[in-house]
Structure formats: C-alpha cells, structure tokens
Amino acid sequence: MKHVFLTGASSGIGHAIALEYAAKGAHLYVAARREKELTSLVSRIEKSGGSATAVPLDVSDPAAVLAALKAADKASGGLDVVIANAGVGTGDHAKSFEWNEVEKQLAVNVVGAIATVTHAIPLMKKRGRGHLVAVTSLAGRRGLPVGGVYSATKAAVSVYME
Numbered sequence: 001m002k003h004v005f006l007t008g009a010s011s012g013i014g015h016a017i018a019l020e021y022a023a024k025g026a027h028l029y030v031a032a033r034r035e036k037e038l039t040s041l042v043s044r045i046e047k048s049g050g051s052a053t054a055v056p057l058d059v060s061d062p063a064a065v066l067a068a069l070k071a072a073d074k075a076s077g078g079l080d081v082v083i084a085n086a087g088v089g090t091g092d093h094a095k096s097f098e099w100n101e102v103e104k105q106l107a108v109n110v111v112g113a114i115a116t117v118t119h120a121i122p123l124m125k126k127r128g129r130g131h132l133v134a135v136t137s138l139a140g141r142r143g144l145p146v147g148g149v150y151s152a153t154k155a156a157v158s159v160y161m162e
Contacts, residue, residue: 003027003076005069007059007116008086010037013135018154021099022050029072029079031055032086059086059112060104060116066119073123082124084116084157102149109153114160134161 004021008014012033018030022045030052032038038054045052053075057068073079088108090101113134124130139147140154 002080003078004081004083005029005031005055005072005073005079006083006085007031007112007119008135009041010034014083015041017085018045018052021081022048022052025050025078026081027050028140029055029068029076031057031059031068033058041108049110059084059116060107062111062115062119065112065115069116069119069123078098078127079123079130080119081131081133082116082120083133083135084113085133086112086116087135087137087153089147105149105153109150110156113157115162133162134158136161 002025005025006014006018006028009018009030014032018028018041021028021033028045030038030041033056035054038056042052042054051157055068055072059065060074067083086108094153117134120130120132134157136158137154139151140158143151
C-alpha cells in the first residue's frame with residue numbers, strides 16, 4: 001500500500017487527487033486548514049473502502065508542515081508520495097494589490113509548497129525512495145491580468161521544482 005501526504009486536500013484539485021489515490025488503494029494523509037471538509041473527505045474515502053487520515057494544517061507555518069510530515073512518515077512507516085498542492089488566489093483585481101492578500105498568497109503558494117517539498121526530502125532520502133510533487137499552474141508561465149501575484153507564486157514553485 002502506498003502512503004501519500006497531500007496538502008490542499010479539502011477542495012478542488014486536491015480533493016480530486018485524494019479520491020483518485022484512494023480509489024487505487026493508497027492510504028492518504030489529507031492536509032488542509034478546513035477541518036470540517038477534511039473530516040467529510042475522510043468519511044467519503046472510508047465509505048468507498050479506502051483509508052485516510054485527516055491532518056489539520058496551515059502550510060504557511062513551515063514548522064507545522066515539518067511536524068505533520070514527520071508524524072505521517074512515522075505513522076506510515078515511510079511516505080511514498082508527498083504532494084504540495086495547497087494554494088490560494090483571488091480573482092478580485094482590487095484585492096490583488098492589497099499587501100495582506102499578496103502576503104497570504106506568498107505564504108501559502110510559495111512558502112507552503114517549498115516547505116512541504118523541502119521538509120519531505122530528508123525523510124525520503126533516509127529510505128532511498130519516494131516521489132515529490134508540487135502542483136503549480138499555467139498561470140506561472142505568464143502573468144494574468146488580475147493575477148500577477150498568483151502567477152508569480154506559481155512561477156516560483158515551478159522554477160524551484162525544475
């Protein structure tokens with residue numbers, strides 16, 4: 001059985017990734033800030049015969065990311081796949097120029113993703129196996145009209161992963 005740690009699992013792409021891995025027999029450690037949505041996801045996975053563990057986590061806190069990864073790695077006997085998927089954005093042009101919105105996107109999309117991948121590396125290196133994934137966006141290839149910050153964050157993660 002594969003053991004997969006997935007951030008941003010409470011909705012969107014992360015939710016879909018979780019269901020896909022669960023259907024293939026993996027045990028998931030589904031991480032996100034929204035506990036209610038995580039609990040619902042775990043319940044859905046378990047009702048379909050899969051297995052998952054909810055990991056309430058704010059990826060903008062690198063120390064919390066490290067602690068969550070270490071706990072999941074220990075509980076699983078070794079993570080096989082770590083997917084940094086958590087991300088936030090705004091379609092509101094006015095908000096995209098407010099520092100608190102810029103800072104939030106940088107903290108989640110860049111710090112969160114890079115902390116997730118970087119903290120997973122030593123865990124996998126000591127076993128000599130594992131796969132690291134970061135979900136970015138085509139928006140990282142070119143700035144979007146109301147998404148300059150979002151595009152920049154996705155470009156940063158894409159370049160880091162390359």
